Structures are given as C-alpha cells and as structure tokens.
Amino acid sequence: MDLLCTESINSVTEAGGDQLSSSNSATQQTPMEVRLNTAVKDPTFLDDRCLENLLKSEERHARQHSNYFATVQKDITPDMRRVVAEWIIDLCEEQNCQEEVSLLALSYMDRFLSLIPIRKTHLQILATGCLLLASKLREPNYKALPVELLVFYTDHSITKKDLIRWELLVLSRLKWDVSTVTPLDFLELLLCRLPIENKKCHDISIEKVRKHAQAFISLAAREHYFSNYTASTVAASSIAASLSGLKWDLRSGQSISYLVNKFTDLTGIEQEFICECMDKMEALFQEQRRRLPQSMHITSATATIVSQHLQQQQQSCVNFKCSSTTPTDVIEL
Structure with a gap:
C-alpha cells in the first residue's frame, strides 16, 4: 500500500471545480511558491530514551576516524582537508541547506578517508559525492542539491557521470551505513x-x-x-x-x-x-x-x-563584513 501523496498542485486545483477556478483565477495564473514546511517540535523526541538511543548509535562510529593522515592517507594533508571542508560549508550556506548537511557530508568524507587511501586530485570529487549523498538524506526531495549544480560549483572540473560513480563508491565503502549522528x-x-x-x-x-x-x-x-x-x-x-x-x-x-x-x-x-x-x-x-x-x-x-x-x-565592538564565497583554491588540490 502506497501512503505517499502523488497528486500534483494542478490536479488538486482542477478537482476543485468551476467555483474554485472563478474565485481564484488570478492565483492560478501565478506559479505557487514552494515553501519548506516543518513539523511542530514534539517533546517526545526530548525524552531520555531518545538520548540513550543516540548515544548507542554513535558508538558504531566512535574512534573510527582516528588520525588517518598518519596511518592511511599519504597524499592528503590536514590543510587540504580544511580547504575542502570550508568549501562544503560555504556551498551549503549559499544554497540554504539544512544545518546537518555539511556536518553529515564531512562525516562521510572522514569515514571514507580513514578506510581508503586516495590521491589529492580525487579529494574534491570525494567531497562532492559525500555532499550529494548528505543532501539526499537531510534535504527535502525538491531541495536536494542537483548533480548539475554540484558540477558547476567545482568549476566543471568533474563530470556528472564521475560524480555518480563516486557517490556509489562512498556508499559501498561505508557499507550503506549512512545514518550517522551529528x-x-x-x-x-x-x-x-x-x-x-x-x-x-x-x-x-x-x-x-x-x-x-x-x-x-x-x-x-x-x-x-x-x-x-x-x-x-x-x-x-x-x-x-x-x-x-x-x-x-x-x-x-x-x-x-x-x-x-x-x-x-x-x-x-x-x-x-x-x-x-x-x-x-x-x-x-x-x-x-x-x-x-x-x-x-x-x-x-x-x-x-x-x-x-x-x-x-570584550567591551569593544569589532565591526566587519564577511560575505560567503566559494573557494576556488580547491581545484588546485
């Protein structure tokens, strides 16, 4: 049994009859704005049981990352990882993503780097694949980051086909365990x-x-x-x-x-x-x-x-203006 709502906005409007069409003719001519509706906070999710379940869930990945720069990765440095992390966070900020998306993508990337050694030329496509995967999990269906947009943010240094391949590679190496706690x-x-x-x-x-x-x-x-x-x-x-x-x-x-x-x-x-x-x-x-x-x-x-x-x-006020920009030095990795 399918419990998903499959009707479209147009079909619902047409089903309303002539009365709805005549009273809202101006509204039908204007495209309806899609808004993100969030549920009301449920106090049930603040119970002790929820906290205990989260603590048990994070034990699966506890201490898994370790210092992979000294044990696994030979071509990747902490500075490179920092540049990519800032790029991910900036991208999510510009696209108004959910706050968890960037943290989840970085968690996937750290878990992958702790398992598989890669070349520095593959670091950005790995980060992009992790970001694509994280957006699918934490963003609504109509707001998940499109593949074309991610390719654009890399200055077309990668292709759609390669990005999808790396997404599948990340999933396989993580054994499809993507319910990471942030x-x-x-x-x-x-x-x-x-x-x-x-x-x-x-x-x-x-x-x-x-x-x-x-x-x-x-x-x-x-x-x-x-x-x-x-x-x-x-x-x-x-x-x-x-x-x-x-x-x-x-x-x-x-x-x-x-x-x-x-x-x-x-x-x-x-x-x-x-x-x-x-x-x-x-x-x-x-x-x-x-x-x-x-x-x-x-x-x-x-x-x-x-x-x-x-x-x-401090008592003194620090005045500054900082705009969110996409780093271009990631490509140089």
Missing part, C-alpha cells in the same frame, strides 16, 4: 536538561546559547582533529564553550566544572574528553578571532555568531 542531533537534547535561564543572567536564553554552540560546531567541523571525538562530546563541549564565553558561570553562580559533571551524568563521557575538546574549541576560536577580518572562507552565519561571541568577551 553534534546537532545532541544539541537540543542537552540544552533542555541544563539550568541555563535564571534571574541573574536574564539576557542569556537557550536560543542564544544554541546559536553560539552551532557556531562552535561549524568552526570545529573545519578541523580534522575534532573528528576523533564523538558527536555528543563535540555538542557538550560547544555548549560549555558558549556559556563560558557568555560569562554564564560568573553571573549565575554555577561553575563550568558543574556543567562538565552534568554532561558526564547525562552522556557518560569522561570529563577529561569534554575539557580537552572544549580547550581545543576555545583555542580555535582565538585563532579564528585573529584572522577573521581577513578570512573569506567562513560562512556569513558563523561569522555573525562569532562576532557576537567576541562582543561578549
């Missing part, structure tokens, strides 16, 4: 279990912390060494780093150590890993802070959040 999957489950909002810091809301944490996750996705941590560790560390940057611990009376202990109780992650990942995020943030005005590879959304985060740490 840090964004844990973000809401962890935020709703923390006492973030209180009277002492009324200007810090869950939504504000969520945006800052998403910016940290986006920054971390550019660096390969964060792939050694589980998705829950990256999510917990991004929240802790965001609250630390917003001075939540000083204003609320709760220490960052309290947050780390809370995350350990919720996820079972050792405090050492959370603190280590958090320190690396803050170090990356400071590095990005120094080169942000000159950088053109960071997405506009992330740049806005990072700028707000800097304003919380």
Whole structure:
C-alpha cells in the first residue's frame, strides 16, 4: 500500500471545480511558491530514551576516524582537508541547506578517508559525492542539491557521470551505513536538561546559547582533529564553550566544572574528553578571532555568531563584513 501523496498542485486545483477556478483565477495564473514546511517540535523526541538511543548509535562510529593522515592517507594533508571542508560549508550556506548537511557530508568524507587511501586530485570529487549523498538524506526531495549544480560549483572540473560513480563508491565503502549522528542531533537534547535561564543572567536564553554552540560546531567541523571525538562530546563541549564565553558561570553562580559533571551524568563521557575538546574549541576560536577580518572562507552565519561571541568577551565592538564565497583554491588540490 502506497501512503505517499502523488497528486500534483494542478490536479488538486482542477478537482476543485468551476467555483474554485472563478474565485481564484488570478492565483492560478501565478506559479505557487514552494515553501519548506516543518513539523511542530514534539517533546517526545526530548525524552531520555531518545538520548540513550543516540548515544548507542554513535558508538558504531566512535574512534573510527582516528588520525588517518598518519596511518592511511599519504597524499592528503590536514590543510587540504580544511580547504575542502570550508568549501562544503560555504556551498551549503549559499544554497540554504539544512544545518546537518555539511556536518553529515564531512562525516562521510572522514569515514571514507580513514578506510581508503586516495590521491589529492580525487579529494574534491570525494567531497562532492559525500555532499550529494548528505543532501539526499537531510534535504527535502525538491531541495536536494542537483548533480548539475554540484558540477558547476567545482568549476566543471568533474563530470556528472564521475560524480555518480563516486557517490556509489562512498556508499559501498561505508557499507550503506549512512545514518550517522551529528553534534546537532545532541544539541537540543542537552540544552533542555541544563539550568541555563535564571534571574541573574536574564539576557542569556537557550536560543542564544544554541546559536553560539552551532557556531562552535561549524568552526570545529573545519578541523580534522575534532573528528576523533564523538558527536555528543563535540555538542557538550560547544555548549560549555558558549556559556563560558557568555560569562554564564560568573553571573549565575554555577561553575563550568558543574556543567562538565552534568554532561558526564547525562552522556557518560569522561570529563577529561569534554575539557580537552572544549580547550581545543576555545583555542580555535582565538585563532579564528585573529584572522577573521581577513578570512573569506567562513560562512556569513558563523561569522555573525562569532562576532557576537567576541562582543561578549570584550567591551569593544569589532565591526566587519564577511560575505560567503566559494573557494576556488580547491581545484588546485
């Protein structure tokens, strides 16, 4: 039994009869705008059972990435991986993709690189194939990135036929296990279990912390060494780093150590890993802070959040304008 809706907009309009046609004749002449409708948030998906299932799911890929630059890849360097990661994130930003698409594509790419050695000339087509696959899973059917568009973004350095072949190659090497958990999957489950909002810091809301944490996750996705941590560790560390940057611990009376202990109780992650990942995020943030005005590879959304985060740490305001552009130096790989 097919439960999918197969009727088109035109057929529904024609079935409405002459009354609908006469009353909405002007509407029929104008193409109907397709909008993305999302379901209302269901509190059921925030239950402890959902968090436990996500923790079990991420165990399948835990520590799978390792340091493949030293063990598997001989022709690929971390700098090359960073350029491709920035290209993927910029592309998704320009096409208004779901936030999980870029993270999922990078996860596929890291898993593939930890298994199969490739030449540096194949790195971009691998990234494009992973992005095509991720968009099919996390984007609605009518918004999945077309093959022609991805070929255009590579400056036609690849062909449609080769891209489809690499997509199948990625699927076969990953054994069709593409239900990868990302840090964004844990973000809401962890935020709703923390006492973030209180009277002492009324200007810090869950939504504000969520945006800052998403910016940290986006920054971390550019660096390969964060792939050694589980998705829950990256999510917990991004929240802790965001609250630390917003001075939540000083204003609320709760220490960052309290947050780390809370995350350990919720996820079972050792405090050492959370603190280590958090320190690396803050170090990356400071590095990005120094080169942000000159950088053109960071997405506009992330740049806005990072700028707000800097304003919380400093009294002075940093004014900059960062546009999202597609890097061309990927082709030189």
